[in-house]
Amino acid sequence: MGYRVWNLIVKELIQLWRDRLLVLFITLGPVMELVLVAWATSGEIERIPTAIVDLDRSPASRSLVQALDNSRTFDPRFYPDDVEAAQDLVERGRTPVAVLIPPDFQERLDDPVRGPAYVQVILDGAEASVAQTALLSAEGVVGSYAQTRMETRRGQVAALSVPLPALELRVRTWFNEALKLSYYEVPSELGFMLIGVALMISSLGIARERELGTLEQLLVTPMRGIELVIGKAVPAIVLAYVDFLLMLGLVLYLFHIPMRGSFALLLTIALFYLLVEIGWGLMISAISRTQWQALLLVFSLMMGEMIFSGYASPVENMPWLLRNAANLVPIKHWLIILRSILLKGAGVEVFWRELLALAGLGVVINLLTLTVLRRRLE
Amino acid sequence: MNLRRTLAVMRKESWHVLRDRTAFSLTLLSPAFLLVALAYTLSIQVREVAVAVLDGDRTLLSRQYVQGLGASGDVVVRYRADDYVQVKRWLLHGQAKAAVIIPAGFEADLRAGRQPALQVLVEGTDPNAANVALAHISGYSQRFIARLAARTLARAGLPAHQSGLLPVELRLRVWYNPTLKLLFGLLPAFIAVVLGMPAVAATTALVREKEQGTFEQLVASPIGRAELIVGKLVPYIVSGMLSTLLCTAVAVFWFGAPFRGSLGLYLLLSADFFLATMAIALIISALTGTQQAAQIGAVMIFFFPGLFLSGIFYPIFSMEPMMKMEALMVPTTHYVFIGRGIFLKGQGMALLWPYALALLVMGFLFLSMAVLLFRKRLG
Numbered sequence: 001m002g003y004r005v006w007n008l009i010v011k012e013l014i015q016l017w018r019d020r021l022l023v024l025f026i027t028l029g030p031v032m033e034l035v036l037v038a039w040a041t042s043g044e045i046e047r048i049p050t051a052i053v054d055l056d057r058s059p060a061s062r063s064l065v066q067a068l069d070n071s072r073t074f075d076p077r078f079y080p081d082d083v084e085a086a087q088d089l090v091e092r093g094r095t096p097v098a099v100l101i102p103p104d105f106q107e108r109l110d111d112p113v114r115g116p117a118y119v120q121v122i123l124d125g126a127e128a129s130v131a132q133t134a135l136l137s138a139e140g141v142v143g144s145y146a147q148t149r150m151e152t153r154r155g156q157v158a159a160l161s162v163p164l165p166a167l168e169l170r171v172r173t174w175f176n177e178a179l180k181l182s183y184y185e186v187p188s189e190l191g192f193m194l195i196g197v198a199l200m201i202s203s204l205g206i207a208r209e210r211e212l213g214t215l216e217q218l219l220v221t222p223m224r225g226i227e228l229v230i231g232k233a234v235p236a237i238v239l240a241y242v243d244f245l246l247m248l249g250l251v252l253y254l255f256h257i258p259m260r261g262s263f264a265l266l267l268t269i270a271l272f273y274l275l276v277e278i279g280w281g282l283m284i285s286a287i288s289r290t291q292w293q294a295l296l297l298v299f300s301l302m303m304g305e306m307i308f309s310g311y312a313s314p315v316e317n318m319p320w321l322l323r324n325a326a327n328l329v330p331i332k333h334w335l336i337i338l339r340s341i342l343l344k345g346a347g348v349e350v351f352w353r354e355l356l357a358l359a360g361l362g363v364v365i366n367l368l369t370l371t372v373l374r375r376r377l378e
Numbered sequence: 379m380n381l382r383r384t385l386a387v388m389r390k391e392s393w394h395v396l397r398d399r400t401a402f403s404l405t406l407l408s409p410a411f412l413l414v415a416l417a418y419t420l421s422i423q424v425r426e427v428a429v430a431v432l433d434g435d436r437t438l439l440s441r442q443y444v445q446g447l448g449a450s451g452d453v454v455v456r457y458r459a460d461d462y463v464q465v466k467r468w469l470l471h472g473q474a475k476a477a478v479i480i481p482a483g484f485e486a487d488l489r490a491g492r493q494p495a496l497q498v499l500v501e502g503t504d505p506n507a508a509n510v511a512l513a514h515i516s517g518y519s520q521r522f523i524a525r526l527a528a529r530t531l532a533r534a535g536l537p538a539h540q541s542g543l544l545p546v547e548l549r550l551r552v553w554y555n556p557t558l559k560l561l562f563g564l565l566p567a568f569i570a571v572v573l574g575m576p577a578v579a580a581t582t583a584l585v586r587e588k589e590q591g592t593f594e595q596l597v598a599s600p601i602g603r604a605e606l607i608v609g610k611l612v613p614y615i616v617s618g619m620l621s622t623l624l625c626t627a628v629a630v631f632w633f634g635a636p637f638r639g640s641l642g643l644y645l646l647l648s649a650d651f652f653l654a655t656m657a658i659a660l661i662i663s664a665l666t667g668t669q670q671a672a673q674i675g676a677v678m679i680f681f682f683p684g685l686f687l688s689g690i691f692y693p694i695f696s697m698e699p700m701m702k703m704e705a706l707m708v709p710t711t712h713y714v715f716i717g718r719g720i721f722l723k724g725q726g727m728a729l730l731w732p733y734a735l736a737l738l739v740m741g742f743l744f745l746s747m748a749v750l751l752f753r754k755r756l757g
Contacts, residue, residue, distance in 0.1 A: 019667065019668050019670070019671055021665070021666055021667070021671050021675075022666075022668060022670055022671035022674065025671055025674045025675050025678065026674060029674065029675070029678045030678075033678055033682045033683075036682070036683060036686070036687065036701075036704070037682055037683075037686040037687075039698075039701060045692065045693060045696050046696055047695070047696060048693070048695070048696070049695060087553075090553060091723070091725075091729070092729065093715070093719075093729075096693075118549050119549070120549045120551060121549070121551070122551045122553060123551070123553065124553055124554060125553055125554045125559075125562070125563060125722070126554045126562075126563050126718045126719075126721075126722040126723060127563060127693060127718075128559070128560040128561075128562065128563030128564060129560065129563070129690075129691050129692075129693075130693050131563075132560065136509065136510075136513055139513065139517065140513065143517060143520060147520070168493050168494070168495045168496065170495050170496065170497050170498065171498045171500060171512065171516075172497070172498070172499050172500070173499075173500040173501075173502045173508070174469060174499065174500065174501055174502060175501060175502050175503050176502030176503055176505060176508075177502065179500075179502050179505040179508055179509060179512075180505060181505045181506070183502070183503065183505065184503060184504050184505050184506070193682075196677070200670075200673070200674055200677070204669070204670045204673070208668075208669070208670060211669075212589070212590070291582070291586075291669045291670065291673065292404075292579070292582045292583075292586075292669075292673075293404065295578075295582070295673050295677075296404050296408055299408070299412065300411070300415075303412065303415035303416070303419065304415070306415075306419045307415060307418055307419040311419075336472070339472075339503050340472075343503050344470065344503070346470070350470060350471065
């Protein structure tokens with residue numbers, strides 16, 4: 001058996017060597033993509049071009065504009081004279097944010113009896129992620145601006161000798177002290193690249209033999225189903241693992257994501273995780289008739305895994321049924337483990353549940369693949 | 379270029395597409411399916427962030443504070459801890475993204491005018507959720523104290539507005555998307571991403587002919603290069619246009635997105651986009667010899683940059699100059715601008731022409747490159 005499997009592996013490797021462009025795509029493609037994607041997404045959204053319509057032109061309004069400018073999020077670049085001019089700027093896509101300071105801003109601040117002072121923020125809702133960042137940041141800037149105005153007032157009121165309540169907020173952030181977005185995004189993106197590559201390499205193998213008619217030739221050899229599976233899985237795992245190592249190197253040394261846990265533990269779990277995903281890939285390979293079908297199935301599976309990975313929409317907030325269904329998705333457990341090892345320096349005692357789930361899924365998926373393959377091949 | 383021969387290739391290719399019913403329906407429907415999946419996966423509206431509370435005071439005021447904390451729906455008080463160890467475990471496992479610890483003597487200190495310290499612990503591995511939780515907790519605490527102060531002053535016979543303790547109000551107006559639904563901004567952009575699918579299908583079909591050896595037969599026939607290319611691509615462009623209609627219908631009728639511009643213009647500019655992506659598909663298929671390599675290459679080129687570089691999540695203006703250049707070389711980037719302009723802003727050619735022109739230039743540039751490559755390969 002070992003001999004026959006070895007022969008198949010050698011055949012696969014020769015085939016790969018002939019198609020060197022494919023090897024290049026597989027090994028360097030994801031790495032380059034990761035660099036591109038991580039660079040594009042790990043930066044915070046900042047220096048948003050902002051239009052300021054200052055109808056007050058008072059010391060108070062100027063200091064508010066200054067506060068917006070200091071916030072890193074806003075870049076007050078345009079100073080249109082009225083709302084219509086600001087609307088034109090937004091329409092042309094020159095700026096997604098306009099801040100309107102009404103003419104009585106200072107008066108109302110000084111004399112609150114005239115009603116509370118207000119600032120109007122106009123957002124381009126089409127750029128929704130920018131708009132949300134701008135909104136959150138504007139709330140912060142205006143809030144702390146109001147806070148400083150209040151503090152000066154408080155001194156005057158304190159003279160009345162009424163004990164005024166005050167609260168201090170002590171914030172401590174764990175695992176990601178600066179709340180850097182890249183600490184979250186980059187490991188997740190590594191996970192998505194890895195699953196894409198692993199599924200694509202493993203799913204096309206048997207489908208290709210079938211489409212080209214060479215599968216029959218393999219079947220008339222004394223080779224058994226399980227040997228075929230192993231022979232197809234090994235090169236796929238090797239390639240995907242090399243990819244993982246390259247991408248991990250990038251994540252740690254180019255993007256400076258901290259590695260706080262055990263390196264050996266991560267490398268071992270990564271191998272097991274790939275075994276699980278490649279089981280899925282071989283299953284797709286066994287049930288699809290053409291490579292095009294296989295690719296579409298890979299896409300569907302990838303999308304499904306991404307939905308339930310907890311990357312974008314927290315799994316805890318999903319309805320009961322979906323929340324439990326999410327546990328059937330290997331990448332969810334893998335991302336939790338990856339982040340725990342990298343950022344929290346956690347060991348098995350923290351994520352043993354996820355590890356157990358991964359192991360269980362691996363056994364079930366690979367057994368299923370084997371049964372399906374055997375039925376389809378014999 | 380002979381029209382009759384071109385039509386013959388088109389007919390042959392359409393037969394190919396139509397004969398394999400599963401492949402045809404998959405080619406046609408897959409963009410719409412991917413759109414639904416992407417919309418549910420990536421519309422990151424961070425809400426209801428899970429928060430743990432440790433109430434060390436257990437007084438009327440501390441209970442009031444905890445009760446109001448989850449009222450707006452930004453955060454949800456999911457866990458109530460009895461001791462610090464529990465809080466730590468929830469944060470470590472990531473079950474809670476933040477924790478608020480109310481010290482003993484919270485109420486007494488506030489009433490006496492002393493400043494109690496509210497401790498906020500944030501689990502930072504998911505900065506999006508952490509930022510929302512942090513912003514909400516600090517904003518809520520500020521408002522809580524301001525209200526308390528106003529009540530204290532009122533009891534002392536001094537209305538709050540006279541003391542100037544009212545904060546500055548923020549009045550919001552959101553254009554094009556008044557409820558600031560993230561999804562409405564994302565849908566037109568996601569359509570641009572999933573409509574890379576027809577180009578991937580075309581790449582696969584072209585390389586399949588090479589792999590199975592039928593390409594040589596076509597080359598040996600009197601069909602010219604340009605005729606062959608046009609004939610092969612037109613069916614996929616047509617299928618792409620049908621998918622465009624399907625995706626638009628899904629966005630409007632399933633997700634309730636607004637469509638304010640002209641559908642005719644959208645289809646016209648979509649054809650412009652398909653021209654550019656099909657030209658890239660041609661280049662990929664000229665360079666690769668197996669379907670496997672072609673598919674992986676096509677996915678790498680169309681999907682990941684399309685999703686992450688096209689300004690969908692991370693705006694173009696925040697990018698480094700190098701990245702900005704790269705982003706502008708991806709056809710999807712321009713198509714995202716077109717989609718958002720037509721869907722949400724109801725824009726016409728007067729504002730959209732730069733993007734349309736960029737796609738047209740890209741299309742012809744890549745197409746001529748592809749024709750040259752095919753000539754070299756075929757000898």
